[in-house]
Amino acid sequence: MSLPALPRIMIEPLVRAALLEDLGRSGDLTTDAIVPAGHRTTAFIAARQHGTVAGLDLARLAFELIDPAIEMHVGHDDGAMVAPGDVIATLSGPARGILTAERVALNFLCHLSGIATATASVVAAVQDYKAKIVCTRKTTPGLRAIEKYAVRVGGGSNHRFGLDDAVLIKDNHIVIAGGVSEALKRAKDRVGHLVKIELEVDTLHQLREALEQGVDAVLLDNMSPDTLREAVAMVAGRAVTEASGGITPATAPAIASSGVDLMSIGWLTHSVGILDLGLDFEGEVRA
Structure with a gap:
């Protein structure tokens, strides 16, 4: 279902708060220790069950706020129905940034997609x-x-x-x-x-x-x-x-x-x- 995107001024404080909560006092200790600073990579966000996607703008913003060099290309828009294995988005850019923002981006995306999926089932x-x-x-x-x-x-x-x-x-x-x-x-x-x-x-x-x-x-x-x-x-x-x-x-x-x-x-x-x-x-x- 195509809907107007939520205004950035509305979602950015939520994403910033979630990232700050996750980064804590010292940032991503694991990624900073293991992944070279200049390493670039490609990653995919894929469905592992049937459902309806929601929250892509929040996921995109999580990666952007951690590192603006990360590019996110979506294969499905909010409202799309997906099946296991479907690639929802492709990420390319600094590996450190992708790994650091991963959990917050997925938390928003999985939670909102769960709500959209449940709603669609009743509708x-x-x-x-x-x-x-x-x-x-x-x-x-x-x-x-x-x-x-x-x-x-x-x-x-x-x-x-x-x-x-x-x-x-x-x-x-x-x-x-x-x-x-x-x-x-x-x-x-x-x-x-x-x-x-x-x-x-x-x-x-x-x-x-x-x-x-x-x-x-x-x-x-x-x-x-x-x-x-x-x-x-x-x-x-x-x-x-x-x-x-x-x-x-x-x-x-x-x-x-x-x-x-x-x-x-x-x-x-x-x-x-x-x-x-x-x-x-x-x-x-x-x-």
Whole structure:
């Protein structure tokens, strides 16, 4: 999926921080001791499993910041589907720089590709339905922008980026306010007319109350597909419907068949595995 690249001003602080963390106080002791300063080489980043690539700009920047003489030529763009053995990028230049930046570059690339791959699997599972797959704010601290980017690369969409994007009244807000109606009243009294209001419900009774008060979107939490169908019928187009809870590639089709507009999934960013990619020097590429 072709997307605009993330601005350099957004990703450079993340890559710099990761490199500084890795270099520590004395730099790459192993590489500096073993590899001659003038040695130049060619290396390849290759896939070791099937998946969707994301994060190439961050990988490129990691090599560039360590040594601008390193050239990285990509064989696949973000969003490309790869198979074991596919060469994703070719690197040429100073061997020291390639080895020093390798782990940080791969950390970003493997992590974001893992998110994109997981997202693509759920998106594919609901391709026959109108529901969009969206991620949440359950992200790695400091990495939200790039993790949400990876979700978009995988064909998903983004929920709120931050608390100031919209009002989302959750169960704890309702408890403290004393009920659905009071929570909605307080929100409407406080925010401007351009701010959207979404409310989480876990029963059809709460949903009915929310619709009576008026709401832009409803988060239907941990409802069965049958209950979701009832909820969608009750809403009848008066609000955006979002299903949440227990959504996996296996359960997604049944949930999407209820007719909901959105399906939000926290694990896409908080606990997904990496896509296994590796860097090998010329003559050593392996699947």
